[in-house]
Amino acid sequence: MNNFSRIDLNLLVTLDVLLAERNVTRAAERLNLSQPSVSVQLAKLREVFNDPLLVPAQRGMRPTARADELCEPLREALESLGRAVAPTQPFNPAQATTTWRVAAADYAESAILLPALAGLRSEAPNTRLAVVEAVPSRMARQLEQAEIDLFFHTSVGAPPGLHRRVLFHERYVLAGRAGHPRLKRRPTLAQFCALEHVVVSPGGGGFVGPTDEALAQKGLARRVALSVPHFLFMMSVLARTDMVAMLPERLARGAPGLRVVEAPLEVPGYEMAMLWHERRHRDPGHRWLRERIAASLQVPSEASR
Secondary structure, three states, X not given: XXXXXXXXXXXXXXHHHHHXXXXXXXXXXXXXXXXXXXXXXHHHHHHHHOOOOEEEOOOOEEEOHHXXXXXXHHHHHHHHHHXXXXXXXXXXXXXXXXXXXXXXXHHHHHHHHXXXXXXXXXXXXXXXXXXXXXOHHHHHHHHHOOOOOEEEXXXXXXXXXXXXXXEEEEOEEEEXXXXXXXXXXXXXXXXXXXXXXXXXXXXXXXXXXHHHHHHHOOOOOOEEEEEXXXXXXHHHHHHHOOOEEEEEHHHHOOOOOEEEEOOOOOOXXXXXXXXXXXXXXXXXXXXXXXXXXXXXXXXOOHHHO
C-alpha cells in the first residue's frame, strides 16, 4: 500500500475495532476514547484509504467492499504484530516441540553431543535434534540465515562476529589396537616414527597434521600410510590392524578394542567451541540448549563467565 508511511498504528487498531463493532460509540468504549476522537480517526482513515470504509445503515454502520477486503488481513497483521512485541515467554523444555539443527563432525558428535543427548531427551522429550554435516566454509552463512542453530568447531578458524563458548581443551594421545606389540609401553621417538600411522583429513586426501608439524621442528618425520575422512573408519582400522594414530583424548579414552598411551612428543592441542549467531543469542530456547550442552561437559554457565 503506497499510503503505508502515512498510517499511524493507532489508526489501524481503531479501524479493526470499528470493523468489529460497526458502531462509533461502542468502538470508543472498547478503545477507551471519546466518541469525537474515534470520529476524527475514522475521518483520517477514510482519507488514507480514499474510501468511506463504514457508511450509515439502519442499525449502526456497514462496511464498504474495501473495508470487507481489509477486515481479515488487518486482524491477522495486528495479531502477528502483537505476538512480535509481546514479552518473551520463559522456555519450558517439558512442553517444547522445537526442532534444533546443529552442525558437527563425527568427533564433535561423540565428544559433545553424545554426553548431552540423555539430558536433552529427558528434559525436553518432545523436541527433535537434527545433526548435519559440519562444513566450515558454510558456517557463517548457515548461522546467519538460521539454517542451523549451533556449529561445533575449533576456536582457531572460527569466523569473527559469532558468539563463541569454549567447551574444553583437547589434547592428543597415541592409540592402537589392544595387544599392539609396540604399545605395551610408551614408545621412544624413533619407534614412534617407525610405526605406520593413519590420519584423519576432513577435506580428504591429506597426509600431514599437527603431529607432523611437531616432528618437523625436530627434523623428524613419521610414516603416514593411510588418510581417511572420518574418525569412525579410523577407529575400525586401528582395531583391526597394527596401524596407530594420534587421536583426541576424549575420543580415544574408553574406546573398545584400543590401547592408549602417551606419545613421545608434545603435540599442541586445541580448543573446542560452540558457535552461534547474534539472532539466536537471546532466544530462551536456544539459551537453554546451549546451557544443557555445556552442563553435560561441566562447563561454567554463561551467567557465571
